[in-house]
Amino acid sequence: MTRVDIVYGGQQYSLGGRSIESIQAEVDAAVLSGAPYWMRVNSGGGRFEDAFLLIAPGIPFAMLRVKGDNGDDIDLDVDGVFNQDVL
Template sequence: MNRIDIVYGGRPYSLGGRTVASVQEELATALAAGRPYWLRVNSGEGRIEDAYLLIAPGISVVLVNTKPNGNGADVGPEPDNAFMRDVL
């Protein structure tokens, strides 16, 4: 399974079953809308524990692709409805 590690406020979080490109698109769309956006991520180590990160201008977010293929591209399928535009 594909996993993206996220560093936010100096703390680690993660997203499973997503691609870096889809998360980048989600965040860019949220920022373009001009309103704050809450990104649901996992904060648990070894267990699912939802956390919500505030995405807004001036807040630093780092995405780390932990399962890239040999040339650095994302691998793995994107699950249906992983990025739900209707919540933006």
């Protein structure tokens, strides 16, 4: 399982088990819908703590693909606790 870090409002959050491309598609669909959308992400460091980020036009949102020291995506298989929400 891979992890994508998200920078939002100067804070770092993460999503596990998702690709950057799937998150981009979710954010694109949310913005194109014209309606406010709340994305569930992880705010905890070491344990899953829900946070909800408002996705709407004009709100800065950055994603970082987390890589291990060997350049491979980091494996975060933690009993399936990571969010798999999609639009």
